[in-house]
Amino acid sequence: MLDRPLFSTSWILGRFCNYNCSYCWPYARSDKVDHQPLDVYKATVDEIKRQARANGFNQFHWSFSGGEPTAYKQLLDLVKHLDELESKYQSIHMTTNLSPGSKWWNTWCANTALLQRRSITASFHDEFAKEQEFGDKCLQLQYELVHVTVNQVMVPEKFYELYDRMSRLHARGINVTLKPQSDLSASHIVDGYTDEMIKLMQNGFPQKSQGEEIYQIRLTDGEKDYYLDQAERFNAFGFNKFQGWTCNSGYQSVIIRGNDVKRSYSCHDVPLGTLDSFELFKDPKRCITPSCVSSADSKIPKCITI
Ligand code: SF4
Numbered sequence: 568m569l570d571r572p573l574f575s576t577s578w579i580l581g582r583f584c585n586y587n588c589s590y591c592w593p594y595a596r597s598d599k600v601d602h603q604p605l606d607v608y609k610a611t612v613d614e615i616k617r618q619a620r621a622n623g624f625n626q627f628h629w630s631f632s633g634g635e636p637t638a639y640k641q642l643l644d645l646v647k648h649l650d651e652l653e654s655k656y657q658s659i660h661m662t663t664n665l666s667p668g669s670k671w672w673n674t675w676c677a678n679t680a681l682l683q684r685r686s687i688t689a690s691f692h693d694e695f696a697k698e699q700e701f702g703d704k705c706l707q708l709q710y711e712l713v714h715v716t717v718n719q720v721m722v723p724e725k726f727y728e729l730y731d732r733m734s735r736l737h738a739r740g741i742n743v744t745l746k747p748q749s750d751l752s753a754s755h756i757v758d759g760y761t762d763e764m765i766k767l768m769q770n771g772f773p774q775k776s777q778g779e780e781i782y783q784i785r786l787t788d789g790e791k792d793y794y795l796d797q798a799e800r801f802n803a804f805g806f807n808k809f810q811g812w813t814c815n816s817g818y819q820s821v822i823i824r825g826n827d828v829k830r831s832y833s834c835h836d837v838p839l840g841t842l843d844s845f846e847l848f849k850d851p852k853r854c855i856t857p858s859c860v861s862s863a864d865s866k867i868p869k870c871i872t873i
Contacts, residue, residue, distance in 0.1 A: 568819060568868050569785060573656070574624035575820040576615055577632070577832070577863040580608075580642075582825070584635040586664055586695045590722055592751065596634055601825065603842065605641040609648050611842050615821065616654070618847045622818060627654055630863065632662040637671070647678040658684035662718070664696065665689045665704050672704060676711040686714035688744075691732070693725075698732060705741045714776065716742040716797075721768060723748065723759030730767065743772050744799050749860070756802065769804060784866060798862035807859045814869040818848040822863065831864040 568575060582597035616627065629649055636642060649657055659682050667675075679685050689705055691698075705715045719733050733743040745768045747756040760768075774781050774796040784795035801807050817830030817839060828845035829838045835856045839845045859865045 568628075568815070568866075571626055571656070572624045573626040573628055573819075574615070574619035574622070575628040575630070575867065576823065577630045577820070578823040579632055579825065580634065580636050580639050582634040583638050584633060584664075585638050585666060586635065586692055588692045588694050590720065590748065592749075600638075601634075602639045602641075603826070605644055607842055608641075608645050611823070612645075612648060614845075615847075622847060622849065624819060625654060626656040628658045628660070630660040630662070635664055635666070636661055637663050637667050643671075643674055643678050646675065649679075650681045657682045658686070660686045660688070662688040662690065664692055665701055666696070669704060669707055672707060676708070676713065684714070685712070686716070688716050688718045690718045690720070691736075693729070693732070698735070702736050702739050702741065705736070706739065709741070714742075716744050716774065718744045718746055718799075720748050721745050721760075721764070723757065723764070726760075726764050730771075733772065737772055742774050742776075744774075744797060745771050746799055747802060749802075769800060798866035801862060801865040802860070807865055808857065809854045809859050809865075809869050809871075810857055812854045812869045812871040813851050814854045814867060815851045816864060816867040816869075818851050820867045821845075821847060831859075831867065832861040833859045833864045 581601040582595065583600045583602065584596040587596070587598075619627070627649075631642070639645070646659060649659065659679050687708055689701070691701060705717065708715050717733065717736050719729050721729055730745070733745065737743050747760070747768050749755065750757050781796060782794035783797050786793045786795070795801070816834060817836070820831070821839065822829050822832050823842070824832070826841050827838050828840045828842065830836045830848070833856055834854075839847060854869065
């Protein structure tokens with residue numbers, strides 16, 4: 568997003584999830600199927616592209632999450648709709664519990680094959696998932712050149728049990744991320760972590776691709792550049808307060824949550840509209856929000872002038 572005319576859409580398709588983990592936040596999931604018809608979503612994709620192009624962005628990143636995005640019955644048709652000739656570059660990301668069978672994932676791979684980059688954050692939920700099968704699906708996707716990272720919410724009471732499992736998956740050649748558990752307000756990490764646990768979440772398992780360390784975040788103070796391998800570490804370091812900074816969210820990125828179209832998940836700004844009718848910003852705007860609590864938001868380009 569710093570070096571290319573890339574527009575990012577982060578999309579919570581609905582809250583419905585086929586799992587029901589004991590530690591899940593009440594607002595994060597629902598038993599009720601709450602998706603919209605495929606035509607509505609396709610029209611939204613087309614409208615985002617139209618408005619983003621008017622802002623000068625002709626490359627697109629699509630990130631789907633939920634609830635559980637794979638529980639949307641027409642997801643495979645929706646991801647197929649992303650591909651068209653006018654966009655020079657498109658990438659897709661999904662955050663998923665990886666519960667569909669390997670046949671479903673084969674179709675997902677086929678339907679996204681023409682996109683330039685594909686990645687999956689696979690959340691391991693130990694009350695439902697089986698480690699061997701989960702790791703097998705990760706390797707199946709990696710074989711199809713999909714970038715996979717396993718995301719584990721490090722519940723403090725089970726920290727070392729979860730850490731051992733992540734070590735085993737990592738030993739199979741799969742990237743893993745240790746995510747701190749947030750409190751109910753989603754703005755702070757929960758109590759109960761020791762200094763050693765915090766250090767492991769900040770520095771454990773550096774992200775690699777084909778043996779090389781990879782970086783998703785560039786920070787610069789005007790003289791020197793600094794790198795972070797993944798945006799999740801912003802929260803682990805408590806570096807998520809950007810009020811007063813100029814932020815490209817709403818201009819170079821947008822989020823969709825159910826029917827709402829917003830600048831970003833964390834932003835206190837008035838929403839940009841709904842799926843039927845929304846308007847992106849025409850330029851970057853000042854951040855008015857005390858803390859940027861989602862890594863999807865923290866990683867949108869932002870700067871401060873002193
Ligand atoms: S809360 Fe985060 S995404 Fe929203 S304007 Fe502030 S820095 Fe940008």
